[in-house]
Amino acid sequence: MKLYGYWRSSASYRVRIALALKELSYESFSVHLVKDGGEQKLPAYKELNPAQLVPTFIDGDVKLNQSLAIIEYLDQVYPEHRLIPEDPKEAAIVRMLALDMAADLQPITNLRILQYVAGELDAGDEGKVAWIHHWVERAFTAFEARLQKTAGRCCFGDQVTLADICLVPQVYNAQRFGVDLSAYPKLMAVNDYVCSLPAFQQARPEAQPDAQ
């Protein structure tokens, strides 16, 4: 298996956590998202993902983009340690929580959006940081309320699922940009618990070979 990603990319981080939870080994290839305007825009990488985003995942003749599609594939093909419950109602709750982070929050705080807000829209670095704080706070306020109903030690009861995999990278990003997280005690308790698990430790950005 091969994973093309970047140490600080939240979508790559999700796939790394899933691979670590399933104890699957893989070769890691770094795509530097910032150096020289971003290696994701080079023709060789565009062959792997025309959307010019990481991650790209390869397992034999299977070549995939989109972290959630990759994780669903891993969960079906390598079912040891299920990341999405088999029960349809439980699976839908886990997907709902995952999408709160992966579909509604991460895309609007992605690098190219931030570059556009800071540059083309002339908001500068200060405007960019204000943008991040605003959208993280909106998303985390709603997520904190959701967790009151769904969480145990993890987002969904005590079971580590796709929801935790999607939460942790967004908390990492929020901390990186100095968002005050004291208003989200349940969210942070879940984050801190799952981050203490060996698979999450192994997948964290600073533990990656391309970390700077």
Ligand SMILES: N[C@@H](CCC(=O)N[C@@H](CS)C(=O)NCC(=O)O)C(=O)O
């Ligand atoms: N929905 C995609 C999102 C992929 C994505 O946004 N990747 C980011 C890093 S987390 C990226 O490659 N950004 C490069 C850019 O914005 O130029 C997924 O889940 O895989």
